[in-house]
Amino acid sequence: MGLSFNEIRKRAIEFSHEWAEESREIAEAKTFWDGFFNVFGISRRRVAVFEEPVKNLVGEKRGWIDLFWKGTLIVEHKSAGKSLDKAFTQAADYFPGIANEADLPKYVLVSDFKRFRLYDLDEGTTHEFALSELYSKIHLFDFILGYKKQEIIDEDPVNIKAAQLMGKLHDLLKQSGYSGHQLEMFLVRIMFCLFADDTGIFSRDHFTYYLESKSRQDGSDMGTLLSELFQVLNTDVPDRQRTIDEDLNAFPYVNGSLFDEQLRIPSFDSGMRKTILECCHFDWSTVSPAIFGSLFQSVMDEEKRREIGAHYTSEKNILKAIRSLFLDDLKKEFDASRNSSQALRRMLDRISKLKFLDPACGCGNFLVIAYRELRLIEIEILKQLRRLSKDPDQTILDIDLKKVLNVDSMYGIEIEEFPARIAEVALWLVDHQMNIRLSKELGGYFVRLPLKISPHIVNDNAIRVDWEKLVPKAELSFILGNPPYAGKKRRNEQQNQDMGLIMRNRIEQYGVLDYVAAWYVKAAEYIQNTPIKVAFVSTKSITHGEQVSILWGYLLQKGIKIHFAHRTFAWTNEAKGKAAVFVVVIGFAAFDASTKVLFDYETPKSDPVEIKAKNINPYLVDQVDFVIGSRHEPICEVPAITFGSMPNDNGNFLFTDTEKDGFLKLDPGASKFIRPLISAREFLSGEKRWCLWLVDAQPAEIKAHPEILRRVENVRKFRSASKREGTKKLADYPYLFGEIRQPNSDYVVIPLHSSESRKFVPMGFLSKDNIANNSCSVVPDARLYHFGVMMSTMHMAWVRQICGRIKGDYRYSNNVVYNNFPWPKNPADKNVKEVERRAKELTTIREVFKDQCLADLYSPNLMPKRLVDAHNKLDKAVDKCYRSQPFVNELNRLRFLFRLYREYSPGSLVQNLDEFDADEDAAG
Numbered sequence: 046m047g048l049s050f051n052e053i054r055k056r057a058i059e060f061s062h063e064w065a066e067e068s069r070e071i072a073e074a075k076t077f078w079d080g081f082f083n084v085f086g087i088s089r090r091r092v093a094v095f096e097e098p099v100k101n102l103v104g105e106k107r108g109w110i111d112l113f114w115k116g117t118l119i120v121e122h123k124s125a126g127k128s129l130d131k132a133f134t135q136a137a138d139y140f141p142g143i144a145n146e147a148d149l150p151k152y153v154l155v156s157d158f159k160r161f162r163l164y165d166l167d168e169g170t171t172h173e174f175a176l177s178e179l180y181s182k183i184h185l186f187d188f189i190l191g192y193k194k195q196e197i198i199d200e201d202p203v204n205i206k207a208a209q210l211m212g213k214l215h216d217l218l219k220q221s222g223y224s225g226h227q228l229e230m231f232l233v234r235i236m237f238c239l240f241a242d243d244t245g246i247f248s249r250d251h252f253t254y255y256l257e258s259k260s261r262q263d264g265s266d267m268g269t270l271l272s273e274l275f276q277v278l279n280t281d282v283p284d285r286q287r288t289i290d291e292d293l294n295a296f297p298y299v300n301g302s303l304f305d306e307q308l309r310i311p312s313f314d315s316g317m318r319k320t321i322l323e324c325c326h327f328d329w330s331t332v333s334p335a336i337f338g339s340l341f342q343s344v345m346d347e348e349k350r351r352e353i354g355a356h357y358t359s360e361k362n363i364l365k366a367i368r369s370l371f372l373d374d375l376k377k378e379f380d381a382s383r384n385s386s387q388a389l390r391r392m393l394d395r396i397s398k399l400k401f402l403d404p405a406c407g408c409g410n411f412l413v414i415a416y417r418e419l420r421l422i423e424i425e426i427l428k429q430l431r432r433l434s435k436d437p438d439q440t441i442l443d444i445d446l447k448k449v450l451n452v453d454s455m456y457g458i459e460i461e462e463f464p465a466r467i468a469e470v471a472l473w474l475v476d477h478q479m480n481i482r483l484s485k486e487l488g489g490y491f492v493r494l495p496l497k498i499s500p501h502i503v504n505d506n507a508i509r510v511d512w513e514k515l516v517p518k519a520e521l522s523f524i525l526g527n528p529p530y531a532g533k534k535r536r537n538e539q540q541n542q543d544m545g546l547i548m549r550n551r552i553e554q555y556g557v558l559d560y561v562a563a564w565y566v567k568a569a570e571y572i573q574n575t576p577i578k579v580a581f582v583s584t585k586s587i588t589h590g591e592q593v594s595i596l597w598g599y600l601l602q603k604g605i606k607i608h609f610a611h612r613t614f615a616w617t618n619e620a621k622g623k624a625a626v627f628v629v630v631i632g633f634a635a636f637d638a639s640t641k642v643l644f645d646y647e648t649p650k651s652d653p654v655e656i657k658a659k660n661i662n663p664y665l666v667d668q669v670d671f672v673i674g675s676r677h678e679p680i681c682e683v684p685a686i687t688f689g690s691m692p693n694d695n696g697n698f699l700f701t702d703t704e705k706d707g708f709l710k711l712d713p714g715a716s717k718f719i720r721p722l723i724s725a726r727e728f729l730s731g732e733k734r735w736c737l738w739l740v741d742a743q744p745a746e747i748k749a750h751p752e753i754l755r756r757v758e759n760v761r762k763f764r765s766a767s768k769r770e771g772t773k774k775l776a777d778y779p780y781l782f783g784e785i786r787q788p789n790s791d792y793v794v795i796p797l798h799s800s801e802s803r804k805f806v807p808m809g810f811l812s813k814d815n816i817a818n819n820s821c822s823v824v825p826d827a828r829l830y831h832f833g834v835m836m837s838t839m840h841m842a843w844v845r846q847i848c849g850r851i852k853g854d855y856r857y858s859n860n861v862v863y864n865n866f867p868w869p870k871n872p873a874d875k876n877v878k879e880v881e882r883r884a885k886e887l888t889t890i891r892e893v894f895k896d897q898c899l900a901d902l903y904s905p906n907l908m909p910k911r912l913v914d915a916h917n918k919l920d921k922a923v924d925k926c927y928r929s930q931p932f933v934n935e936l937n938r939l940r941f942l943f944r945l946y947r948e949y950s951p952g953s954l955v956q957n958l959d960e961f962d963a964d965e966d967a968a969g
Contacts, residue, residue, distance in 0.1 A: 409468025590849030693783025
């Protein structure tokens with residue numbers, strides 16, 4: 046176990062006194078640096094060598110580095126009074142002669158006995174101080190003890206290297222026949238030891254030294270050595286045999302049940318020994334517990350390991366949930382209490398009693414970050430208490446450390462064993478980091494070894510576990526996490542059963558919901574009549590389309606109120622070829638809050654804008670609570686919408702260009718029954734397809750065309766063989782499409798599916814001779830005015846919020862999107878005519894580019910400027926039909942549309958907040 050900071054400072058003072066009069070470089074330099082490392086409880090010979098030969102840049106002559114710690118430190122020592130500038134220049138000249146990039150140091154330290162000067166090459170900083178000041182500058186040498194400043198960077202190459210090293214060890218062990226639970230637990234223990242070796246739980250590099258010096262070159266005894274070590278780590282020092290190896294006995298007692306289970310001893314060979322030593326020589330202190338859990342989970346899957354960035358939750362995104370859930374409030378409370386010792390102690394006591402549950406914790410990322418942030422606040426409180434104390438020099442020992450938060454405040458449920466165990470270790474490691482930081486800040490020594498207290502991480506199915514038995518709701522403070530999403534088509538059989546278990550007898554039509562909805566429903570029932578707050582990261586789907594009315598209709602009835610929310614943003618990763626997942630963060634409780642915050646994003650990848658809200662409804666808009674259900678007729682007096690016609694023909698009525706030509710060669714007279722077929726694909730891509738349209742054909746005409754008659758017979762057989770009764774009935778008229786909804790007039794066509802990357806869903810006017818397929822919707826009798834409104838940004842704001850999604854793309858819905866859309870209320874004739882004029886211009890400009898397909902014309906990167914300008918003019922015209930004031934952003938448009946929707950459909954309201962109307966009128 047490492048030295049306490051008090052002991053290190055004491056040794057630093059003794060070292061300064063001992064060397065206060067020395068000045069001869071040649072006579073005493075080596076002894077000086079041995080003593081310097083001893084200040085930190087480190088044996089110099091374990092980490093660094095004297096007089097390392099290296100080619101010097103000056104004249105390319107061979108020189109000797111005074112002291113060299115590979116990958117960490119170069120020391121250049123001079124006699125008293127000599128230039129430290131020259132000493133640094135001499136040290137820098139050695140760099141080109143260091144062949145291995147990994148051996149290049151991060152620090153240069155020069156000294157002349159009387160003075161020290163430390164260069165941090167990564168930070169670009171320099172610190173100079175006298176020998177007598179060493180005791181007060183100990184924090185500058187954290188790197189000697191293995192304590193590093195942590196800067197969490199998504200997809201840091203260091204983290205990839207860590208996963209690759211552990212992955213290599215994993216693969217070698219698995220190939221040797223060591224697999225399953227044994228392998229997983231073995232790797233978790235190795236992972237703990239690697240971190241312990243570099244972060245001060247073990248004496249610096251002692252684990253590395255033990256394996257390197259004690260094991261045979263062929264690796265044959267490595268498994269036995271590790272098994273003995275695990276046993277020692279699980280045995281209190283007084284209970285160990287007196288004859289135990291001295292270096293083995295130097296390891297501390299860890300406990301915490303991490304080393305309880307007796308694992309099968311793995312057999313190593315020389316290659317496996319080399320790999321584990323390679324792991325030992327890597328600096329694990331630079332890998333944060335905040336993300337290492339997911340990194341090591343990826344070790345178990347080679348595909349995930351190759352694309353590591355896709356498989357962990359970044360700290361930046363986790364903080365979006367926990368800041369608004371509890372962190373910002375605690376920081377505000379601290380600021381308000383900083384001048385009152387009594388208030389600070391109350392706050393410290395309250396924090397120590399907080400309890401958190403992540404019911405889908407994975408490797409514990411949310412719990413680790415939450416725990417770390419709470420401990421950092423505690424440290425600030427303790428520092429402030431010391432400042433307010435009458436004795437400013439009091440140490441941490443004078444403060445009641447029983448009030449400090451511990452890992453047993455963290456509860457998690459994880460369905461897989463390996464990530465559950467990693468979550469447990471990650472919390473212990475971040476606790477150790479925070480204890481070391483606490484010690485440094487307050488001058489005492491606070492380390493919790495052995496690990497007598499453990500986090501409550503349960504390996505089970507969170508949907509089937511009774512959360513109350515894990516942590517009584519009367520004791521729980523917050524629920525947080527990132528539950529699995531799984532849309533209805535991606536759920537496995539167990540997940541479908543889970544959905545049924547939670548939703549049955551509660552929510553009808555639950556089958557269309559994402560799997561994450563089960564966590565919302567279970568959390569909503571668990572938190573009834575409690576002050577518990579919840580924050581979940583979720584697919585944006587539960588705030589769009591039909592899922593809103595199904596899920597949130599129930600949640601609102603249970604009294605659930607949204608306290609804060611992040612509207613749609615990209616849950617990004619850096620893995621090549623991986624698209625970002627678009628998510629929301631929703632913070633809620635079973636009670637209302639006086640202040641609510643909405644975070645809006647100009648684009649899914651931009652930084653959020655914070656907006657104070659009176660209410661946040663299920664669509665994540667500052668509006669009253671309501672849900673938009675399915676409606677069979679339009680809410681306004683506009684033309685009705687319907688689907689296109691469905692062939693249900695097994696392809697017998699459909700033709701490509703080539704197939705049509707071949708068909709007409711066999712039966713030229715059949716051309717009168719061929720019509721253009723417009724599906725969403727053909728409409729957007731400009732491709733051509735054709736169909737047999739026999740609606741007006743007489744039986745004798747069909748009989749006169751053998752090729753048509755053959756195809757009709759094929760359709761009859763196909764429909765008759767169906768297991769679906771409705772399809773069998775269609776066999777009675779096999780010459781017709783299964784469902785015919787073709788307009789008798791020209792119409793507006795709307796592709797039901799369109800890429801969400803487009804600013805607009807491309808729509809268009811078609812003649813009645815074009816047969817619309819059921820992959821499109823049609824609006825017969827639509828005028829230019831209706832087309833113009835539907836092609837506007839106003840309509841698209843509604844579409845983006847209200848429509849459902851398939852793999853992220855828009856799924857335009859007749860009954861939910863179109864029939865509920867709030868059209869302008871009594872627009873002035875001149876404004877309607879202006880919309881028609883601008884809509885006509887839009888169609889004219891499209892004709893200019895008729896050789897380009899609509900998919901390309903409306904590509905976000907390819908839209909011609911003339912088309913963009915035409916849409917801008919159309920938007921202004923449509924906006925004036927709604928109101929005279931402009932709309933500043935999409936959220937502003939949605940608030941207005943929702944208000945208008947309330948007027949058209951007052952029965953949809955779940956609550957009635959009259960102040961919203963006054964606010965909107967005042968704001969315009």
